[in-house]
Amino acid sequence: MSRAQAESVIKNIIREIAHECASKGQAVSETLVAFMVKAVVLDPGNEFNVDRTLTKDDVQKLIKICVDQLMDNRSPSLDTVKMQVYFDMNYTTRADFLEEHRRVLDSRLQPVIREITDSRARTREELESLYRKIVSAVLLRSGLGSPTDIAVVREATAALQSVFPQTELGTFMALVKRDKERQLQELTMIVTGIRLFNKECGKGGEGIDDLPAILNEAIPATTQNVDSEIQHTAKTAFKYTALVEKILGGDNKEGISLQLLKESLINSRQHEAFLRIILHDVIGCAQQVEMLESQLASRMEQLQATVQSKTAVPTAQVYPQFIHLAQLWSGFQDEMVLLSVLSNILASLEPFTRGHREIFADEVLTPFLEGVNVKTDEQRMQESSGKEHRVKPNDFKQLDWLFADTTKNFAKLHLQYRGYCAYTLVKHDRLLLPANPDMGVLRFKENYYAFSSKLAAYEFAKSPDMYIRLAADAAKRSPELIQLLELHTQFASITPYAQGKDQGRMIEKPITKSDSGTQTDTHILEPNIVKSYEWNEWELRRKALKLANLRDKVTHSVQTNLSNLRRDNTTQVYLPKENVTQTKRDDYSNVPKPQTFLAGLRGGGMSQATVMTKMDLTIDVDQT
Numbered sequence: 001m002s003r004a005q006a007e008s009v010i011k012n013i014i015r016e017i018a019h020e021c022a023s024k025g026q027a028v029s030e031t032l033v034a035f036m037v038k039a040v041v042l043d044p045g046n047e048f049n050v051d052r053t054l055t056k057d058d059v060q061k062l063i064k065i066c067v068d069q070l071m072d073n074r075s076p077s078l079d080t081v082k083m084q085v086y087f088d089m090n091y092t093t094r095a096d097f098l099e100e101h102r103r104v105l106d107s108r109l110q111p112v113i114r115e116i117t118d119s120r121a122r123t124r125e126e127l128e129s130l131y132r133k134i135v136s137a138v139l140l141r142s143g144l145g146s147p148t149d150i151a152v153v154r155e156a157t158a159a160l161q162s163v164f165p166q167t168e169l170g171t172f173m174a175l176v177k178r179d180k181e182r183q184l185q186e187l188t189m190i191v192t193g194i195r196l197f198n199k200e201c202g203k204g205g206e207g208i209d210d211l212p213a214i215l216n217e218a219i220p221a222t223t224q225n226v227d228s229e230i231q232h233t234a235k236t237a238f239k240y241t242a243l244v245e246k247i248l249g250g251d252n253k254e255g256i257s258l259q260l261l262k263e264s265l266i267n268s269r270q271h272e273a274f275l276r277i278i279l280h281d282v283i284g285c286a287q288q289v290e291m292l293e294s295q296l297a298s299r300m301e302q303l304q305a306t307v308q309s310k311t312a313v314p315t316a317q318v319y320p321q322f323i324h325l326a327q328l329w330s331g332f333q334d335e336m337v338l339l340s341v342l343s344n345i346l347a348s349l350e351p352f353t354r355g356h357r358e359i360f361a362d363e364v365l366t367p368f369l370e371g372v373n374v375k376t377d378e379q380r381m382q383e384s385s386g387k388e389h390r391v392k393p394n395d396f397k398q399l400d401w402l403f404a405d406t407t408k409n410f411a412k413l414h415l416q417y418r419g420y421c422a423y424t425l426v427k428h429d430r431l432l433l434p435a436n437p438d439m440g441v442l443r444f445k446e447n448y449y450a451f452s453s454k455l456a457a458y459e460f461a462k463s464p465d466m467y468i469r470l471a472a473d474a475a476k477r478s479p480e481l482i483q484l485l486e487l488h489t490q491f492a493s494i495t496p497y498a499q500g501k502d503q504g505r506m507i508e509k510p511i512t513k514s515d516s517g518t519q520t521d522t523h524i525l526e527p528n529i530v531k532s533y534e535w536n537e538w539e540l541r542r543k544a545l546k547l548a549n550l551r552d553k554v555t556h557s558v559q560t561n562l563s564n565l566r567r568d569n570t571t572q573v574y575l576p577k578e579n580v581t582q583t584k585r586d587d588y589s590n591v592p593k594p595q596t597f598l599a600g601l602r603g604g605g606m607s608q609a610t611v612m613t614k615m616d617l618t619i620d621v622d623q624t
Contacts, residue, residue: 013037013059017066026071032085036066039081039479076263076356080270080480083352087274088483090345094284097341098334105141112137117180121173131166137184142192142326143333145207152207159194160187163319186323193322196329197307200300211332212293215339219286222343226279229346230272233353234377237268239365241433242374248428256368262430263478264356269432270484271353273418278342285335285342292331299325377434384436384453391440391457399461400443413441413448417471417485422449423456425485426470430478592619 014033021028041048046065048058072078092100116137121130135157136147145152164172164187172180199205240261247258303321307313375383393401404410415437417425424433435450440457442449444464451457460467475481482488534540595617600610 009054009059010034010037013063017063017070020063020067021070024067024071026073028070029085031089032082033066033070035081035085035479036070037062039476040065040069042476042479044473044476074355074359076260076267076359077478077480079352079355080263080267080484083267083270083274083349084480084483086348086352087345090348091274091277094281094338097338101334101337109137109140112140113181113184116184117177119173121169127166127169131169134164134184134187135160138188138191141185141188142195144192144195144329149207155195155198155204155206156191159191159198162194163187163190163315189323189326190319192326192329193324196325197300197303197322211329211336212289212296215285215289215332215335218336218339219282219289222339222346223279223282223286225343226275226282226346229350230275230279233268233272233275236357237265237272238374238376239369240265240268240360241431242372243365243368244428244431246368246372248431260356260359264360265432266430266478266480266484267353267356270480271349273484274349275346278346281342282339285339288331289335292328292335296325296328299328380434380452381436381438385438389436389439389454391454391461393440395458396461399464402441402443402448404438407441410437410441413437415441415450416447417449417487419450420485421452421456422467422471423460424452425474426467427456427459430474430481592621592623594618 014030014037017033017037018028018030021033040046040062046061048054048062054062069075069078112133116130116133119126119130119133121127135153138160139145139147139152139156145156147153172183175183195204195208199208243256244258244261244265247256247261299321303318303325306317306321390403391401393399402410402413407413415435416422417435419435419437421433421435424431433452435452437450439451439454442451442457442461442464449460449464451460471485472487475485475487534543597615597617599613599615601612
């Protein structure tokens with residue numbers, strides 16, 4: 001089967017699964033279905049052989065398993081996968097989001113801009129209509145007020161007339177389309193800067209919101225909201241971890257499922273990881289707003305000093321400042337939109353955690369938590385810190401261990417499995433325990449592994465390859481671990497949820513960099529090139545004749561390599577004297593210009609014959 005045929009079959013399977021789920025009242029995206037198909041095929045418990053072509057029975061079995069898993073509304077594992085797909089489809093880096101946001105704004109403004117640039121206005125009414133369209137375009141692009149508000153339109157028109165009077169429309173119409181678009185963008189920024197400056201001076205600013213004040217209120221509120229959500233999610237994860245450890249210790253009571261507890265723990269840890277990403281971006285917004293506020297205040301002071309009470313200011317001085325002012329305000333607008341999107345993502349993640357919170361409500365967990373010491377991640381770190389818990393490198397002479405006091409940039413090491421203990425993940429079947437790097441980090445095949453206890457580190461170090469393989473097998477049984485533990489390099493076929501997008505938005509390939517230098521010989525082996533070899537027969541003949549002629553020559557002097565350096569010889573000469581000569585005096589002569597006059601050309605009419613007389617009027621040479 002060719003690649004195109006295989007892709008067609010996979011697409012048909014995905015569409016059939018989505019259609020069957022929709023017929024049962026469960027709407028699912030094709031992206032989620034595609035991931036579920038790959039996860040089901042990878043799970044060894046489903047007995048699918050990826051090395052051979054799927055038969056018709058295999059396809060029906062695959063569809064049935066996928067539909068059953070997608071229809072399970074009480075599965076924390078499915079909720080985790082849905083959360084991962086949603087986050088990957090909606091979250092992007094700051095730079096990519098702002099680029100996409102500006103592209104969408106430009107596409108929405110394109111019809112208005114095209115109507116202006118393609119206009120062929122001639123009459124007075126048409127020119128006035130074109131000018132009003134320019135004012136509307138300026139307002140729409142700047143985002144400062146509505147084009148339907150009369151007060152806003154009047155203020156924007158007055159600002160535009162001060163830099164682009166209506167009499168300049170003729171010059172504007174003569175420009176090419178690209179120059180028109182560029183001038184419209186510059187006019188927008190200048191008019192925006194003028195309106196912002198007038199607002200600062202208390203002479204305008206109609207319809208302009210105080211974005212810095214709004215952001216200064218919204219960012220702390222969002223930060224507090226995300227932080228409280230992180231604390232609540234982490235507290236839930238601590239309870240699940242304590243219960244799983246209790247059950248693994250042999251104290252198992254009826255009525256609680258260990259499998260559901262582990263799936264709920266994975267869901268909580270994934271939710272916590274996404275929340276920390278959002279919190280990091282919100283903190284970045286706060287830092288950006290603080291920087292923009294300082295730049296805005298500085299620019300306003302410079303404008304005040306430039307303008308003061310002058311009636312006229314050179315445009316070369318004030319226009320660049322207005323443009324910079326508009327750019328700063330555009331930065332505030334970007335932060336507003338970015339903060340709004342982060343808040344929407346935060347609110348949209350909560351439904352994906354609702355399933356396990358309903359299954360393991362507080363009243364359900366309370367009886368099982370009696371007498372259980374619920375430890376936080378910080379408490380676990382403190383318990384495993386200290387010299388007695390550190391790994392002794394001498395116990396493993398063939399392995400490389402890194403420690404905080406002997407390794408540069410130790411805190412920046414990219415730990416495998418997102419910093420969770422590799423041994424516990426395998427030993428206790430997908431139990432996520434945070435690792436403590438202070439006890440030692442194992443470097444194995446350019447990857448870094450941390451552990452939750454000294455015992456776990458020693459057991460893992462005995463056979464690292466086996467535990468790495470078993471961790472991959474655990475991820476096949478719980479596909480949501482591929483995203484959570486960053487196992488994309490081992491599961492290349494499942495890396496992108498959103499096809500066609502770059503992978504480096506949230507999870508980047510771990511790279512450890514260090515300064516190093518190396519030098520190799522140009523030719524490692526001894527060259528066997530014979531310099532005197534000649535393939536040309538005539539060249540050999542020429543050399544033979546040259547050697548034969550040397551036999552008849554006599555050497556008159558001999559100079560060695562060192563004899564010419566035995567004595568330094570210097571000479572000095574006088575520079576030639578500069579002499580000038582003069583030739584005879586140049587002279588010239590002037591001859592008279594020949595002049596001739598023809599008399600009698602008018603004639604005597606029809607009655608008399610014409611008699612022409614030629615007269616020489618040239619002056620004699622002696623008279624010149």
